[in-house]
Amino acid sequence: MLARPLLLLxxxxxxxxxxxxxxxxxxxxxxxPYLELHxxxxxxxxxxxxxxxGGSVDVLKRFTDWYKVRTERGIEGxxxxxxxxxxxxxxxxxxxxxxGDRAGFTSHRFEAGxxxxxxxxxxxxxxxxxxFSLTSSLAVELSVGEFLGKASNGxxxxxxxxxxxxxxxxxxxxxxxxxxxxxTQPKATLVQPSDRTDQSAYAGAGFRFYLTRRFFVRGEYRxxxxxxxxxxxxxxxxxKFGFAFFL
Amino acid sequence: MEIRFRVLLVIALASLTGCASVRHLFGHHxxxxxxxxxxxxxxxxxxxxxxxxxxxxxxxxxxxxxSGEAPASGSSQNGDESAPDxxxxxxxxxxxxxxxxxxxxxxxxxIEVGGYYGTLNIEDFGAHxxxxxxxxxxxxxxxxxxxxxxxxxxxxxxxxxxxxxQLLTTGERWFKYYDLSVGYNLFPGEVFLGRNFxxxxxxxxxxxxxxxxxxxxQKFTVNFGAGYKVLPADWLAVxxxxxxxxxxxxxxxxxxxxxxxxxxxxxxxxxxx
Numbered sequence: 001m002l003a004r005p006l007l008l009l010x011x012x013x014x015x016x017x018x019x020x021x022x023x024x025x026x027x028x029x030x031x032x033p034y035l036e037l038h039x040x041x042x043x044x045x046x047x048x049x050x051x052x053x054g055g056s057v058d059v060l061k062r063f064t065d066w067y068k069v070r071t072e073r074g075i076e077g078x079x080x081x082x083x084x085x086x087x088x089x090x091x092x093x094x095x096x097x098x099x100g101d102r103a104g105f106t107s108h109r110f111e112a113g114x115x116x117x118x119x120x121x122x123x124x125x126x127x128x129x130x131x132f133s134l135t136s137s138l139a140v141e142l143s144v145g146e147f148l149g150k151a152s153n154g155x156x157x158x159x160x161x162x163x164x165x166x167x168x169x170x171x172x173x174x175x176x177x178x179x180x181x182x183x184t185q186p187k188a189t190l191v192q193p194s195d196r197t198d199q200s201a202y203a204g205a206g207f208r209f210y211l212t213r214r215f216f217v218r219g220e221y222r223x224x225x226x227x228x229x230x231x232x233x234x235x236x237x238x239x240k241f242g243f244a245f246f247l
Numbered sequence: 248m249e250i251r252f253r254v255l256l257v258i259a260l261a262s263l264t265g266c267a268s269v270r271h272l273f274g275h276h277x278x279x280x281x282x283x284x285x286x287x288x289x290x291x292x293x294x295x296x297x298x299x300x301x302x303x304x305x306x307x308x309x310x311x312x313x314s315g316e317a318p319a320s321g322s323s324q325n326g327d328e329s330a331p332d333x334x335x336x337x338x339x340x341x342x343x344x345x346x347x348x349x350x351x352x353x354x355x356x357x358i359e360v361g362g363y364y365g366t367l368n369i370e371d372f373g374a375h376x377x378x379x380x381x382x383x384x385x386x387x388x389x390x391x392x393x394x395x396x397x398x399x400x401x402x403x404x405x406x407x408x409x410x411x412x413q414l415l416t417t418g419e420r421w422f423k424y425y426d427l428s429v430g431y432n433l434f435p436g437e438v439f440l441g442r443n444f445x446x447x448x449x450x451x452x453x454x455x456x457x458x459x460x461x462x463x464x465q466k467f468t469v470n471f472g473a474g475y476k477v478l479p480a481d482w483l484a485v486x487x488x489x490x491x492x493x494x495x496x497x498x499x500x501x502x503x504x505x506x507x508x509x510x511x512x513x514x515x516x517x518x519x520x
Contacts, residue, residue, distance in 0.1 A: 024351040040447045042388045042435045061481075062355045063517075064387050068481065089350065097353070114392070114427050116456060124467040126427060126456055148458050148467035187464070215386065243392075 025058040025070075028087035028095045035087065037077025041066030049075050057087075065099070100214030104246060106168045107136040113218055113244025115145070120156070121236040123149025127156075129244075136167045141176070145240075154184040158202060158222075174220075176204045182226055200226045204238075214245045355519035359383040359484065363397070365511025369422050369461070371499060372401030377422075377509055389432050393453065395470075396425040397509075401461065404499070414498070419463045422507075424492060426470045428455025438477055447478040459494055459507075466494035472509075486513040 030051050037049040041063045049071070051057055057069035057079070065081040087095045098104070111131050118125030127145025134140065139162045146155045160178015179201045186193045206220025219241040226234040360382045367377035379397020386392070401420040407413060434450040454471040472490030479485065492507040 024349075026351045026353060039445065040435070040437065042432075044435060045437070045447075059353050062353050062357075062519075063481075064357060064385050066388065067353070091347075116427065116429075124456075126458065126467075146458055148465050153465045185465075 025060065026089075027056050027058055028069075028084070028089060029056045030054060030086075031088045031094075032083070032086040035079060035083055037069065037071070037075065037079060038066075039077065041068070041078045043080075045078065049077055059084075062097075100212075100246070102168075102170070102210060104214065105170075105210045105216060107133075108246040109133055111139075111244055111246040113242050115240040115242035117239075117241040118145060118147070119237075119239040120145065120147035121149070121238070123147040123152065123154075125238070125240065127240065128242075131162060137164045138162070139164070141178075143180075145238075150187070152184050152186040154182060156180055156182040156200070158200075160202065164208070170210045171207060172209075173205065173207045176202070176206070176220065176222065178202055180224075182224070196229065198226045198228050200224045200236075202238075206240075208244070214247070216244055216246070218242060218244045356481065356517045357385045357519050359385065359391075359515045359517050361484070361486075361513055361515030363486065363488070363511040363513030365509060367397075367399040367422065367507060367509040369399065369401040369507050370496075370505040371404045372420070372422075373403070375399050375402060375422075377511060379511075381513060381515065383430065383515070388435070391430045391432070391451075393428045393430050393455070394426065395428070395457075396423075398423045406499075415462055419461070422459065422461045424457055424459040424468060426455045426457025426468065426492075428453045428457075428470060448476065450475050453488070453490065457492075459492060462496070462498045464496075464498075466496060468492050468494040476515075482517045484515045484517070486515065487511075488513065 030053050032053065034050040034052050035055070035057065036047045037051070038045040039048050051071050055072060057071050060068040060070055060076070062068070063078075066078045067081070067084050068076060069079050070076045081097070081099070084095060084097070089095055109132065111133070112129065114128045115126065118127055125145050125147040127143060129141055129143035131139040131141035140159070141162050142157075142159050144155070144157045147153065158178050158180030160176050160180075162174050162176045164172050164174040166172045179199065181197060182200050183195065183197045185195045202222045202224045204220055204222030206218065208216050208218045210216045220239075222238040222240075224234075224236040224238060226236060228234055360380075362378065362380050364376070364378045366374050368374040377397050377399035379395055381393060381395045383391045383393040399422045401415075401422050404414065430451050430453045432449045432451045436448055437445040438448045439445050450473065452471075452473050455469075457468045457470055459466045459468040470490050470492045472488060474486050474488030474490075476484045476486040487510075489508070489510045492509065494505055495502060496505045497503075498505075
């Protein structure tokens, strides 16, 4: 009785693997004296095969700066990006692959990053952010963070606008403005104050500095005003520094 | 006066016939076959290579003028028949349609996701099983970012065992952590299984920051360690890693740096977009 439903599942792997086989592979032609195939995606892996000028390879996939290719004889190996750039497509145009450049840094759609150093009102903070660019200088950004300190722990989430000055420069400053929510868990040994969730607003400034390919570093300062339930609002300084990439 | 005007008119006419545009007006239609052929070819060229029409009609006019200048300088209308072919040899553009190459997307495999299981020695609370998930993004063949989240459950301190006092509730004994680390593939290489079989491998270093929840408190945690991974396939990796998670704690009365050593075995899968 159990066997029948199981039999019905048998064609499933075949159906799932179908599109993979039908996938079109990019074919490139060797335009240098030869193309070196390494056993692995790294500079130290030995060269075990070469394809001569005029020969072709199918590009299977990419891992960082390395491409896995299959030769006409069915041999699979890894080719470095710099060697791949010396191949041509079937129409004779050079093979190019955009791994990110300054132009992309200036104008891109998405960016995301993690803050490996953070300070939120004296507490250590870890966080990340993502942003969607409306223009090359204006973006909507969403950031989250968790701060762990001696006096209190908590999490915060912000949404705001970011305006980048000189987006075409390697070093581009920006200003931000937005609002968010902060959840605070005070640590107290004598009196136990309750946890609280407050709305906040922030204004800040920072910089981004292009490193290479799709990567840049980002540092920023934000001045938060937390609208507490007590009579007085709180002001919190936040400093963040981390790595980010764009797409 | 009349003679002067006539002389002027004759000079003007003579000079104007040398001018290409005027020659175009006067003698063009009545000209011999050479010009017609040249013009026809010019027309054909324009038809064959549409991008050459950038100059618009003006470019066609210049071409016509070019073919007409030679006979004018030779001051003979008869020269038109052979002159254009000799003076301005035309490059025949091949009428080949370029193959349109559709470049398929090259799938990347820079993301590594998986889980692990091992032992975590929670300082003062004994060594206990730990399990978690991990995800990494490989930037270059050397550097990657890694995030981990795991949990374990602490036991009882020796003080608790001897005095029959409980310092923490059962819920507070859960040791939950996460971290964001930077990794460096220090010794990439291959593992040889017999004569014909080699697997990729690497020894890597890890260091990062994170948070740990234990004993009813959350601690800012620094983690560092090293691991070794072997890749049975391009999409699969088996890890063995040892990490230390260090944070300040005052759980047992005095503030001290708690060091929590963890060793785990993990399996990860590579994928990308």
